[in-house]
Amino acid sequence: MHRKTISDKISLEGIGIHTGRVAKITFLPAHKPLGIRFIKQKKSSKPVIISANLENVKTTVRGTSIGEGAEIIHTVEHILSACAGLGIDDLDIEINSNEPPIMDGSSVEFTKALLKAAIKEKKEQTKFFLNLDNHFEFTEGKSHYKVKPHHGLRFKLKFANNHKLIGSQTIEFNHDSASYLKEIAPARTFGFKHELDYLLKNGLALGGSLNNAIIIDDERILTSSGSLRFDNEFARHKLLDLMGDLKLTGFDFKNIFIDAEYTGHKTNVNFAKLLKSKAVKTI
Numbered sequence: 343m344h345r346k347t348i349s350d351k352i353s354l355e356g357i358g359i360h361t362g363r364v365a366k367i368t369f370l371p372a373h374k375p376l377g378i379r380f381i382k383q384k385k386s387s388k389p390v391i392i393s394a395n396l397e398n399v400k401t402t403v404r405g406t407s408i409g410e411g412a413e414i415i416h417t418v419e420h421i422l423s424a425c426a427g428l429g430i431d432d433l434d435i436e437i438n439s440n441e442p443p444i445m446d447g448s449s450v451e452f453t454k455a456l457l458k459a460a461i462k463e464k465k466e467q468t469k470f471f472l473n474l475d476n477h478f479e480f481t482e483g484k485s486h487y488k489v490k491p492h493h494g495l496r497f498k499l500k501f502a503n504n505h506k507l508i509g510s511q512t513i514e515f516n517h518d519s520a521s522y523l524k525e526i527a528p529a530r531t532f533g534f535k536h537e538l539d540y541l542l543k544n545g546l547a548l549g550g551s552l553n554n555a556i557i558i559d560d561e562r563i564l565t566s567s568g569s570l571r572f573d574n575e576f577a578r579h580k581l582l583d584l585m586g587d588l589k590l591t592g593f594d595f596k597n598i599f600i601d602a603e604y605t606g607h608k609t610n611v612n613f614a615k616l617l618k619s620k621a622v623k624t625i
């Protein structure tokens with residue numbers, strides 16, 4: 343298989359969930375095999391290029407942030423998830439803010455935009471995947487990840503919360519691009535009302551609203567449309583995030599079964615580092 347990018351450029355605009363600021367991103371075809379890169383535009387100096395890789399992760403609090411020097415881009419995981427879902431290897435993303443637009447809180451708008459820009463194989467560049475010779479497990483706090491060789495790329499993810507309206511949810515997913523668009527990309531970010539109140543008081547989640555997040559209070563699950571998109575939308579969104587964080591390895595995966603529970607960005611990133619160190623490159 344060959345490395346993939348897009349054929350045309352395409353832009354999206356919207357507010358960032360933490361900053362509340364309007365941001366514009368433009369997805370650009372990337373001819374060189376340099377991975378996913380954010381290109382932060384500066385008013386009075388040259389743009390700063392921040393590669394989406396594990397070495398550049400700066401924080402994993404309320405989302406995954408990457409940076410280069412003093413320049414940081416927050417909440418990159420949903421765009422990276424769209425790239426993982428579609429198998430895009432190389433993409434330049436111009437951005438005029440320190441956080442991409444959150445859109446509807448899922449990755450579906452990013453996924454659709456990338457598809458609209460037409461995914462293209464770069465015939466002269468071979469694509470390498472990561473796979474495994476052996477199984478292993480990783481535990482950090484409550485988070486647990488089990489990985490083993492498998493036929494195809496398969497995920498299982500469990501999310502549970504003792505809120506009476508959530509309980510325990512599981513998603514099982516065999517990866518291909520069309521299924522990602524339908525089954526995973528539309529799953530939205532979610533948060534608890536008491537957390538949101540706290541974040542707002544502390545100057546975070548300034549753009550957070552029902553337009554871009556599912557909000558759970560003591561008695562209700564609130565959404566812009568009035569209902570969930572899937573019964574297990576929370577587990578699906580957790581898988582969307584995991585796929586985005588794993589894209590920081592710089593690779594897509596092949597013939598692996600990843601079975602994870604109680605995941606978060608911090609543990610996803612630590613798991614990604616371990617997985618990358620244990621994996622073997624294959625075509």
Ligand SMILES: [Zn+2]
Pocket residue numbers: 419420531579583
């Ligand atoms: Zn997310």
